[in-house]
Amino acid sequence: MITPPQARVVCAVTDCGGTGVLDGRCPGHLTEDRLTDWLATLAPGADLDLRECRLSAEVFPRIRAAVRDEDGVPRIGQFQFQGGTVTGRADLSGVRFSGKVFLGRATFDAFADFAGARFGADVHAPFLTAPGGIDLGGTEVGGTLYLDDGTFGYLSLANGRYHGPVRLRGAEIEGGLGFYGATVYANADLSAMRITERLDLGGVEFRGALFLQDTSVTDGRLNLFRCRVTGPAVLDGLRVAEDVHLDGAVFKAGARFVGADFGGEFYGVARLGTTADFTRAAFRAPAGLSLCAPEVLFKGARFEEKSTVALRYATVDLTDAVFLQPVAVTARSAPFEGEAADESAFAALDPAVRIRSLRGVDAAMLSLAHTDLSECRFAGSFHLDQVHLEGRWTLASSPPGLRRTRRQVLAEERMWRAWPGRSARARAGWGEPAQNPEDTPGLATLTTVYRQLRKAREDAKDEPGAADLYYGEMEMRRHSHTRARAERWLLDAYWLLSGYGLRASRALGWLALAMVTTIVLLMGFGLPDGTPRQEIRRVGSGSGTIAVLDRPSPRLTKPFADRFTGERFDKALSVTLNSVVFRTSGQDLTTAGGYVEMVSRFTEPVLVGLAALAIRGRLKRGS
Incomplete structure (x- = not known):
């Protein structure tokens, strides 16, 4: 809770409005002697109420000197400067503020130096204006740092220690925001800021959540090098005109970049404890993301230049993603190097990369390398015939079963x-x-x-x-x-006989069955008792007599039990083997045997061809 400002005496000078500290006048309207007298009343740790005062920069060194303790450290209790104005450089560096500090709507028209200051309680400074910049580098704030809607030439919070929430919502910074090396023990709300130049969060440790929704860096880059966020990192709607440096960043509770827009390169190795959400994000320059995360979402994301996404442990959702240039999603086999390489938190997980969905994706520009597609949803994607599947990729497997062929399935x-x-x-x-x-x-x-x-x-x-x-x-x-029913019958036969020309074992099995059936039928009904002898007989009389060569039809009269002998098996096998290679054996056959041979000469070569086709399909390699 922010303590309400205490009642005050207004400066007697017309149109001033500042707080009267002596003789009913504010410090800016005291004579030199009376200003000296007022400063003499101050002691280390004194409260200062300078609301709406207009002060020159020269007064602050004198205030610092007046409140120094025996160790030479300037100490102030509660400091109220709401609506105040400082002309020139305001030096409050190294001051120890034991009470709350109120700077709401204050204006420092040049530069405000709070470097190394210590704030024991809240700093409440909404709508603070410092066109010359403000330096809070190396400070320590025991309560909330509240700088919402401020306007700054630049702002430094580098190497500070902030024990309460940090709020910069809606701030406008003409230069850059330097936050590097700081530690924030609570949540940091940096949403809706407008920063012209660089936003530097390198090396910052956020022990709470980080909020950067709808913040814009209009002419600079975002540095997240070695940034560590313990709570959720919410960067939805972030706009960065130039590069985003992510190397060494760690987001223990995940990070959201929903609807973010990155005008420059996006690169670096980062580790996330949960989801990396890039839903509807736009990458307008080459991206080189290396992420160690259990889930990565690129739903509706847009890649306008060649990019590479290297992942470990991740399940990836690419639903409705847009690829205007070649984009490769690859599984990294070895651990990443650098600050984000510690994978101990993922020890129980499989480092493989799983693609969850390609629905709505035009896959012509997409390459997937070493990925698991066993749970991937393909229906609704476009140009799948142009997708590039590199390295080792896997689909789901069909369940085992007597009538099922083990194969990869969608x-x-x-x-x-x-x-x-x-x-x-x-x-x-x-x-x-x-x-x-x-x-x-x-x-x-x-x-x-x-x-x-x-x-x-x-x-x-x-x-x-x-x-x-x-x-x-x-x-x-x-x-x-x-x-059509006829087409389905043909497909049923094709499946049954050879597994669509892909299962050699099935075709060879049917071939063996056909050959055995042919042999049995020939032995039982196709082979005659013996080879019929040719006879010559004369037809006519006298000079009109001619000789006719007569060959009786093969006949089978043996008892059924006597037809299955070794000699007849050899003959039947010879006929069958010749049928397999589409040749006639020359063996005399009964009428039934002739029909059996004709059927055998049609079916068995077909089965041999189906088996050869299946073997070729399994063994053929690209040339």
Whole structure:
């Protein structure tokens, strides 16, 4: 609580309004002798009530001398200077103020020097004006430092110790704000400031929260080098015309840059205990962010130049982000170096980088390196066929099952398969459905997403990496009821026989089954009892007699149990192997055996081709 100012005697000089301290006059209107007499009444620790007084700078050294203690330290109790004016340089450096200090609406028309001062209680100075600047460097304030709506040529709070809240809301600083090396033990509210030049928070330790909402640095940079914030850091709406230096910054309770606008480069290594929120932030120059944080949000963020975001431990949300130039999001494998490299707080976490969402993103300018895409939402993004997936990237895995092929799947396919509208058997193993059914994309959307991602991998000459994406695309087509029934039947057969030409084991299994079936059918019904002998018979008489070569049709008369012998197996195997390579064996066959061979010569080469296609897809490497 700010103590209300005490009642006072107004200076007798017309239109003055200052506080009368002697003879009903303020110090500015006392004669030299009477001013000396008044100063003689002061003692170390005396209260000074100089409200609305107009003083020259020469009076302050004399006041300092009058209130010095035996150690030579100037001491003042409560100091009231609301609405006062000082012409010239006001020197109050090193003064010890044991009471509250009131400087509201005061004006220091040149320079106000409070360097090294000690304030035992609150400093209440709203609407303070100091066009020549004010130096509070190295000060210690035991209570609140209240400088809201002030106007300063520049302001130094460097290397100070502030035990209460620091408030600079709405202040206008023509030069810069130097806060470097200071310690603030409570919250610091620096919101809605207008700073022309540099805002220097380098090396500052904020043990409470930091608020910089809607502050503008119109012609300078923001220095957060080695800045440490224990409470939340809220920098929503921040505007910085030039560079932001973040190297070594630590935000233990996270940092918000929602709607911030950075005109210069944004760079440095920072560590955040919770979320780094850059929702709707604009990076108008190259950004080189290196962040160690459990969550990083770039929802609706805008990158206008080439940028790199290196991360550790992070889950990243890129929903609706805009990339006008190439932007790379990469997982850093080794710890960062420098002041923010201490990762002990993340010891229980996985250092991998997980992408949560690419919805609404035009991915043509996006590169993702060494990222986990197992929970990523792709539906609603654009130009996925041009996304660059570098290094090791992973999708979710399908659950194990007798009728399921282990493969990489999109998180959205898992959501669709877990949809409550499907049967319990079909949903088994696919996890929990989406909380909002509208978040589950349809089969047409999933088909398109799989197709575009497959094309991206094929364009990158990664045929093996594209295989599972092609499988997913075909699965979505097969399950779609908008397809013609004949097409779905063909897709069912393609899936059943070879896993869409991607599962060699399945095709080889069917090939083995087809060959065994062919051999059994040939032994049981296709091979005759023996090779029919050719006979020559004469037709006609006399000179019209001709010789005809007659070959009886192969016949099978053996009892069924006698047809399965080693000799007949060898013949059936020979016929089957020749069918596999699309050749005729020349073996005599019954009518049924001929039909069996014809079917075998069609189906078995097809299965061999499907198996070869699957093996090629798994082994092919980009040239």
